Amino acid sequence: MEIVNANSASLSNLEVFKHLQKIKDSKRKHRGQLATITYETIRYLENTPCADETNESVKECLKALAPFNLNKTEMLMMINSPPITALEIQLMVEESEERLTEEQVQEILEIIVRYFPYVVMKEADEEDNESQE
């Protein structure tokens, strides 16, 4: 076996999730460890925000984020784990304090809420559960 290119493209969690689900749903019998790794990876991914994303919401969100001059990996992180606080944006974006104004950070958070509303809803749910306990 020969590696032509170890990194020919990046995939978002959503793309991987969809592809693995197709494999899982195909009736064919899988030999080796394919079934194990698909099952485990799907189990991880279905607990991440990507389970509620759609191709359209991701595309639209990327378009909306374009004016902020984020690089490719930063965009990818925004899609894979949409930030809901300014602190999370600070973690994802290198030197965010110099590159983004406070208003821009707020704008990004609003964009995320617009395209991935369930991220915020889920967070609220969890807090409810905790207070009940």
Next chain:
Amino acid sequence: MFLLAEMKNVTRILPEQFHMKLNDAIAGELNEKLANKVVLNVGLCIALYDILSLQESYIFPGDGASHTRVKFRFIVFRPFIEEILVGRIRSCSQEGVHVTLGFFEDIVIPPTALQHPSRFDENEQAWVWEYDTGDGNKHDLFMDAGEIIRFRVTAETFNETCPAGPSSMQETQESNENKIPYLLTGSINEPGLGLLSWWKNM
């Protein structure tokens, strides 16, 4: 955290699979060979993404199987350095905090990369962040197994684990057992990193 790796291979298809479509037979063969395996300097292989090209198949004298040159792309788990990931704490030890993603378990956050100041609690077998509340008091924040944790990937280490010759068999077997083919090192010593519950109400 996932990417596509482009690879080439000559795939051998046994006669008993000749009733299948060539594409399906090769896809099955590649998945069996690579799924859930670490390829050196590539990452953890998850599943075949697509086949880019197939060349003519050959049959060699003395072998009933067909051999086909194939170019394909595989889904690989390999987070980039500086990526922020979310996982679950598997266990704590003197070496640091061990984190799992479910399908990948070899992630360690060394003691020097924990929130400062942290100590290891021998009774609870857990790391504790001695959070300074600002009025001279300390608040102990435990990092128990099973908790959800957000961390930054700071380094990756690939180890060759191929079998060695018979002369050094015994010692290599022992060292191979402890060898981790693909190890990620993480850090949580920034605000916003660590257990998700620490930062909930910010």
